[in-house]
Amino acid sequence: MEILGYLGALFIGIILGITGGGGSILSVPVLVYILGYNPIIATAYSLFIVGTTSIVGALINFRKGLVVLSTALKFAAPSVIGVLLTRRFILPKLPHTFGIPNYFTVSKADFLMLLFAIIMLLSAFYLLKNKKHEIDTTNYNPKYGFLLLFQLFVVGILIGLIGSGGGFLIVPALLKFAKLPIKKAIGTSLVIIGINSLIGFIGDIQTQEIDWKFLFTFTTISILGIFIGLSIQKFINDKKLKKIFGIFIVLMAIFILYKVLIS
Numbered sequence: 001m002e003i004l005g006y007l008g009a010l011f012i013g014i015i016l017g018i019t020g021g022g023g024s025i026l027s028v029p030v031l032v033y034i035l036g037y038n039p040i041i042a043t044a045y046s047l048f049i050v051g052t053t054s055i056v057g058a059l060i061n062f063r064k065g066l067v068v069l070s071t072a073l074k075f076a077a078p079s080v081i082g083v084l085l086t087r088r089f090i091l092p093k094l095p096h097t098f099g100i101p102n103y104f105t106v107s108k109a110d111f112l113m114l115l116f117a118i119i120m121l122l123s124a125f126y127l128l129k130n131k132k133h134e135i136d137t138t139n140y141n142p143k144y145g146f147l148l149l150f151q152l153f154v155v156g157i158l159i160g161l162i163g164s165g166g167g168f169l170i171v172p173a174l175l176k177f178a179k180l181p182i183k184k185a186i187g188t189s190l191v192i193i194g195i196n197s198l199i200g201f202i203g204d205i206q207t208q209e210i211d212w213k214f215l216f217t218f219t220t221i222s223i224l225g226i227f228i229g230l231s232i233q234k235f236i237n238d239k240k241l242k243k244i245f246g247i248f249i250v251l252m253a254i255f256i257l258y259k260v261l262i263s
Contacts, residue, residue: 005035009218010048013225016053017260018233020142025123025164028116030250032128033259039078039109040091041115043163044204045215050164051197053222054190059188059228071178072191075170078149079192082156083200092207093158110260116162117260120253126172127246159196 008030015026027049031042061067073170099105107112155166157263174185204210 001034001036005030006218006221008034009161009221010228012049013222013227014059014229015225015245016222016261017226017229017231018236025120025249026252028113029256030164032113033255039112041208043161044201044208045218046163047159047197047201048215049219049222051194051201054194054197055225056223058187058190058194060226061190064187066184066187067191068178068180068184068188069191071174071180072188072195075148075152075174075178075188076192076195078152079156079159079166079170079196080199082153082158083160084156086160087155087200087203089252090157091126100128106260112161112188113256113260116164117253117256118162119158119162119164120165120249120256124246124249124253127242127249148173156196158197159193160200160222162198165195165198172176 007128008026012030027046029038031045032038032039035046036097063067089150092107095243096108096112097105098111151169155169155173158164159166160170167186170189171182171185172194174180174188175182178185178188181187
């Protein structure tokens with residue numbers, strides 16, 4: 001199972017390298033259902049894995065001129081606040097059980113996995129939808145507005161709860177409000193995801209017992225996967241790959257729902 005978990009880490013990096021995002025959403029299921037970690041510690045580990053791999057991906061995209069750093073820093077601020085508030089105040093205060101007593105209840109850990117499954121389905125919808133992003137301008141509109149700030153704050157809360165990047169929400173925000181072309185939106189989103197995730201993980205260091213040897217090993221394998229993904233990216237049809245990966249995420253979400261609600 002440990003070998004299978006590390007193969008999962010490699011797969012996460014390969015998907016991230018090929019698509020520019022998405023693979024990190026598999027980190028929590030791999031940690032929980034293959035390696036047997038509690039969902040609480042799994043979300044903490046995922047923040048480090050997602051944050052580190054996203055920063056590596058962002059650096060690669062920066063060298064290609066696909067990162068608008070000023071936009072990334074402005075967009076990161078509200079989501080960072082959401083992450084910090086969630087990991088520091090919301091997550092520890094969540095009740096031990098959710099639901100209606102005598103009818104249906106789930107534990108705190110299972111509730112987080114249910115939430116994660118829902119986020120996975122939304123992520124799959126983003127990957128599978130046919131709408132094309134045909135934005136040509138590289139100029140961005142500095143008038144982001146309250147709606148954008150609120151959306152990014154909510155993204156931060158989700159990242160804090162489930163330990164995943166929220167790129168499927170950040171990329172559309174960059175497309176709509178920052179007027180970035182799709183490739184720059186993806187590259188810039190990786191900076192935001194990296195900042196959010198690593199800052200969230202720093203808060204967990206004080207409250208969680210961290211297995212640093214395992215965490216560095218898992219993350220290193222994921223980073224290796226990024227470079228493998230980049231090397232084979234030119235040989236794969238990106239649209240078909242995203243559809244296949246989107247279907248895979250749907251199946252994984254269904255599996256999580258089955259494990260929590262039925263088994």
